[in-house]
Amino acid sequence: MPTVDNPAGKTLAELGAASPDEVAQLFSEVRALFDNQAAKQLDPATWEALKQVWTGRKSGVLTLITDNWLKPATPELKRAVGQELNKLKAQVESTLEARKRDVESLAEHAASAKDRADLSLPGVLRPVGTHHLIRQVFQEIEDIFFSIGFSVVEGPEIETPYYNFEALNIPEFHPVRDDMDTFYLELPKGAPGPLLLRTHTSPVQIRTMEKRQPPVRVIVPGKVYRRDNPDATHSFMFHQIEGLAVDSDITFCDFTGTIDYFVKQFFGESVKTRFRPSYFPFTEPSVEFDVSCVFCGGSGTAKSGGTCGKCKGSRWIELFGAGMVDPAVYGFVNYDPKKVSGFAFGIGIDRLAMLKYGIDDIQAFFQNDVRFLRQFP
Amino acid sequence: MKVAYNWLKEFVDLSVPAEEIASRLAFSGTNIAGIENGAHGAVIDAEISSNRPDCLGMLGIAREISAIYRLPLKPVAPKPAESTSAKASGAVRVKIEAPELCGRFTARVVRGVKIQPSPAWLKNRLEAAGVASINNVVDISNYVLLELGHPLHTFDYDLLRNHSIVVRRAKAGEKLKTLDGIERTLDPGIPLVCDTDGARAVGIGGIMGGGETEISFSTKNVLIECAWFDPIAIRRATRFLKLHTEASTRFGRGADPEMAETASRRCAELILQLAGGELLAGVIDVYPGKRAAKKITLTRAEFLRVMGADVPDKDLEAILSALGFAPVRVDDNRGAANSLLAAWECTQPSWRADAEREIDLVEEVARVYGLDNFPPRLPVARIAAARLPHHEAETRLRERLIGLGYHEIITIPHVAEERNDLFRPPDAQVAKLANPLSEEAGVLKSTGLVTLAGAIEWNLNHGQRNIRLFEIGRQYRLVDGKPVETRVLTVGATGAAREQGLYDAAREYNFADLKGDLDAIGALSGGFRWEDGGPEWLNAAKRGTLRLGQEGNQPIGAAGLLAKRVADKFKFRQDVFLAELDLGAVDCMFYGVKNNRRYEPLPRFPGVERDFSVFLEDGQSFAEVKKAIEALGIPEVTSVAAADLFRGKNVPAGKYSLLVRVTFQSREATLTEAQINDFSGRIVSALEKTLGASLRAA
Known part of the structure; x- marks a missing residue:
């Protein structure tokens, strides 16, 4: 660091500066001197020296200027000197601070290679668990419906035929029972029976309406059982979310609006929806609900060029069944079908998760292989 | 049902291609599985729902088409000589x-x-x-x-x-x-x-x-x-x-x-x-079963109440007529088209046993008119939404277990009875299926343990050695012939607690890991009490029974090392740790503890730690040491912790060395050396007297 050869040691008079212009000229010389020194390659020691030279309390340049220029300045020049000095001071301080960051980082970089962190090595990996994917999807759906006023309720998985069938307008020998092959429990002699494993979450509709008067707005997540032989798309246990809304003024338009809202929240705003008339004993009108294929964007053509394997080129994927609650159901829970109306739906969660995440085997959900679980943190 | 396009033409004059007809059918309630163009022309594969037997024939499908396109249906009037x-x-x-x-x-x-x-x-x-x-x-x-x-x-x-x-x-x-x-x-x-x-x-x-x-x-x-x-x-x-x-x-x-x-x-x-x-x-x-046709009234008011949007008279009447319901306006406003007071008397056709109520006519009109003509909107909410009562407790528990490294699993509750019995308490009645798909899935699990052990088995058999799992599920039992489903938390772990890595040595998961992790979730509910003993499926030397709240409360679960007898059935060749807790009790305590939790001001004066190294007889527990110290009633003792445990060299046989760390802290002032020495002295003599423990220089 060269010794400071600058005008600050002399007074303005000695320097022959008598006008504001001449003062400004002097200051610009000092600034140039500082810029020159600060621009040099610095290490922590030379930076410290630079700082001392310029901001040292006793004989730093800034102090000298204050003592030699400002204090003795004539009243006409005092204002100009003061302004220029403040500008210089701000510049010196900010430059020194900036240079300090450079100097420190340079110093850290210069540390020997053995101390340097190898970014390609892993950190200390503490094992972290995962939410089951089905649980994640449940949670997401619950949150969507919760945000539009649906409460969450649960019900038993071991049910009576009354709740699982009769009260849902599915009397014995109804053809729909053939589509819901049912597990029954073996009961001890004399026990009241029969008991079955619910084939859908719909019994909880009945249990809820028995307990509450309208308005009712609930969703029911849970396990359901159908006696199907297991394969890639069938499991004899799977998951549903039932939805039910009953009030004095719920219409089909409210129903489609609700489903539409849910699907756009779940799959994204760009997804298209459609309703096809269908049949379920406990809803009327009943619908099947489709969304535009989320894999091919509803084009029917896979990215690779061929027919989309997920929608088989149809551009649509059948998602779930739903409809307006059949008035006959209200009869079972002592609601007046002339005064209330509502809708119900049953969403298959496993299928939804398979669609959303491209899973091709439903069994993977229940094998619980940790390599599978870790894929969905 | 396979519907031949050419055959349909005998009942309606079709001019549109089969593909369009199939699509229109699909959007009016006849599910279409596909279309094939074969040697005999286009064949539409229609899946007829069980309420529409009238569509299990060409005539019925043709009638649907006549309603959709408002085309006349040709009459069926065979006249054989x-x-x-x-x-x-x-x-x-x-x-x-x-x-x-x-x-x-x-x-x-x-x-x-x-x-x-x-x-x-x-x-x-x-x-x-x-x-x-x-x-x-x-x-x-x-x-x-x-x-x-x-x-x-x-x-x-x-x-x-x-x-x-x-x-x-x-x-x-x-x-x-x-x-x-x-x-x-x-x-x-x-x-x-x-x-x-x-x-x-x-x-x-x-x-x-x-x-x-x-x-x-x-x-x-x-x-x-x-x-x-x-x-x-x-x-x-x-x-x-x-x-x-x-x-x-x-x-x-x-x-x-x-x-x-x-x-x-x-x-x-x-x-x-x-x-x-x-x-x-x-x-x-x-024909003993002949019945007069039923009359059904449809009002526009009811249609609007259910559907939320209207259909003009012209379409409504055309649809119902084509489907055979012969609608006749019967209200006093008959002259006014599209009146809100409109009512129609309809006649149930003999082929439509399914359509006998007003709601059925609403559906008939709506489905043929087209469901996309009813504009979607979100309904008004009149009530506040509520989560499940245990939502918060369960969420906190789940998050904590996941943070501790456990993967959440979901299992199918159908298991083999023999396996179920390995964990079933003797007094629990099994829920057995009358028509299982196989013996392997013959009963519903009486505990969550059996399927959690099954998940560990799956992973071990698929090359995964270090496994930590939990399930929040139900156990299914019969009590006096009635089904009882109980929410339980099941936790299981095996393999390395810490794997060999760049910075750490490997360590196997052991009983203390399980206990520590369970205590971390127990803290949410006020802390578990661990007591000796436990069910038969646990190793007698490494198991505990858990309770919550006051002493003498009912046990809420058990935890420990899986007994060898049970582990052998699963062919486990490494230690497997399992625990099961009744979530009803855990959740209940969670809310109780949470609601009673109050702020405790942080101490303003520094705490001082003193270590005491004691030799204890094997079988003497840390709890006895702690109890002896706490019995002194020194208010400045704020914690008694086990800091180290050692057996072997320099420790007499039959004994072990325990390093006990006691923290002293006062809320009033910084403790003086003299005070601390006094406390220490009292602790030493108490340990010697009550436990017969010999002290090593600490």
């Missing part, structure tokens, strides 16, 4: 003894037919519909079934004894060999068609004919049966017999009783056309 000399009534008698099972029975007789292969057009139609051709008369009955949706049966007239037909209930245990050659045992719920005044069974009504009276190439005279059977009786019978046929599907869902005579006439017409012969004049028609 009848004999001028011989009457059917002279050739056969019919009696229905079970009118509750058989609501109508018609019979026609055609004499002098020639049984031969069917002409190409008939074969092609049947082939397009997926039905094999047999001979002209049998093919005709199949053709009429597909065309009009009504099942028929043809008998070899000459093989019917006595020509006196009786329809009665089968007798219990009565047997009949059906057309397919199988001898079937019947029960009294089954309608039986018999000859010889009811003595011999010749067909299971509405399901399948008997083998003895079948049409063959030597048949000369044919009796056409076209009847109507009660849907519930037929469904019951098909389930009892495990026999499903085209006929049983239609009768089981509800055929059109009015169609029976028409279909019979159509059949006779085609027989005369293709097999020749002479149709005896008239028809035997026994």
Whole structure:
């Protein structure tokens, strides 16, 4: 660091500066001197020296200027000197601070290679668990419906035929029972029976309406059982979310609006929806609900060029069944079908998760292989 | 059902391609599985829902199309030439003894037919519909079934004894060999068609004919049966017999009783056309089940109340008319089109047993009008939404376990009884399935442990050695024959607690890991009390029973090392740790503890730690040490912790060395050296006195 050869040691008079212009000229010389020194390659020691030279309390340049220029300045020049000095001071301080960051980082970089962190090595990996994917999807759906006023309720998985069938307008020998092959429990002699494993979450509709008067707005997540032989798309246990809304003024338009809202929240705003008339004993009108294929964007053509394997080129994927609650159901829970109306739906969660995440085997959900679980943190 | 496009043209004048028709059908309630363009033109594969048996025939599908496109439906009015000399009534008698099972029975007789292969057009139609051709008369009955949706049966007239037909209930245990050659045992719920005044069974009504009276190439005279059977009786019978046929599907869902005579006439017409012969004049028609058509009123007010948007009069009336409901405006505002007060009186068509209420008409109009004409909107909410009562407790627990490295699993509760019994408490009654798919899935799990152990087994068998899992699920038991489902948390772990890595040495998961992790979740509910003992499935040396809240509360679970006896059944070759907790109690305490939790000001003065190294007899517990120190009642003792534990070198046999770390802290002032020495001295003498512990220099 060269010794400071600058005008600050002399007074303005000695320097022959008598006008504001001449003062400004002097200051610009000092600034140039500082810029020159600060621009040099610095290490922590030379930076410290630079700082001392310029901001040292006793004989730093800034102090000298204050003592030699400002204090003795004539009243006409005092204002100009003061302004220029403040500008210089701000510049010196900010430059020194900036240079300090450079100097420190340079110093850290210069540390020997053995101390340097190898970014390609892993950190200390503490094992972290995962939410089951089905649980994640449940949670997401619950949150969507919760945000539009649906409460969450649960019900038993071991049910009576009354709740699982009769009260849902599915009397014995109804053809729909053939589509819901049912597990029954073996009961001890004399026990009241029969008991079955619910084939859908719909019994909880009945249990809820028995307990509450309208308005009712609930969703029911849970396990359901159908006696199907297991394969890639069938499991004899799977998951549903039932939805039910009953009030004095719920219409089909409210129903489609609700489903539409849910699907756009779940799959994204760009997804298209459609309703096809269908049949379920406990809803009327009943619908099947489709969304535009989320894999091919509803084009029917896979990215690779061929027919989309997920929608088989149809551009649509059948998602779930739903409809307006059949008035006959209200009869079972002592609601007046002339005064209330509502809708119900049953969403298959496993299928939804398979669609959303491209899973091709439903069994993977229940094998619980940790390599599978870790894929969905 | 396979619907041939060309066949439909006999009922409606179609000008649009099959693809468009299929699409329009799909959007008005007929599910379409696909379209095939084969040798006989386009064939639409329609999946008819169980409430619409009227669509199980070309006529029914054509009626749907006529409603969708507002096209006229051509009438079905077969007019076969009848004999001028011989009457059917002279050739056969019919009696229905079970009118509750058989609501109508018609019979026609055609004499002098020639049984031969069917002409190409008939074969092609049947082939397009997926039905094999047999001979002209049998093919005709199949053709009429597909065309009009009504099942028929043809008998070899000459093989019917006595020509006196009786329809009665089968007798219990009565047997009949059906057309397919199988001898079937019947029960009294089954309608039986018999000859010889009811003595011999010749067909299971509405399901399948008997083998003895079948049409063959030597048949000369044919009796056409076209009847109507009660849907519930037929469904019951098909389930009892495990026999499903085209006929049983239609009768089981509800055929059109009015169609029976028409279909019979159509059949006779085609027989005369293709097999020749002479149709005896008239028809035997026994019709005890005839009912007057039901009137149904539809109001616009109700339509709006359900659908939320309107359909103009013109469309509403056109749709209902095309579907056969013959709507008539009956309200006082009849002159005003689209009046909000409009009401229509409709007549239920005989083929639509499913549509008998106002709501059914609402659906009919809406589905044909098009569901996309009802604009979606979000309903108004009048009540606040609530989560499940245990939502917060369960979420906190789940998050904490996941943070501790456990993966959440979901298992199927069906397990083998033998496995279930490894964990089932002796007093718990198993929930057994009456119709399991296999022995391996014969009972519902009595504990969550059995399926969690199963998940560990799966992972070990698939090369995964370090596993931490938990499940929040249910256990299923019977109590006095009633089902009880209890929410439980099951936790399991095996393998390395810490894997060998760049920075750490490997360490196996052990009992202390399980205990520490459980205590981390127990802290949410006020902390677990661990007590000696536990269930049989745990290793007696490494197990504990857990309680919450006050001493003496019911145990809420158990945790420990899986007993070797049980581990061997799973072929586990490494230590497996398991725990199961009753979530009802955990959740309940969670809310209690949370609601009573209050802020405790942080101490302003520094704490001081002192270590005491004591030799203890094996079997003496840390709890005894802690208790002895706490018994001194020194308020400045804020914590007593076990800091280190050592056995072996420099420790006498039968003893172990325990480093106890005691923290002293005062809320009033910084403690002086003298105070701390005084506390330490009292602790040392207490430990020596109460435990006989010898102290090492700490």
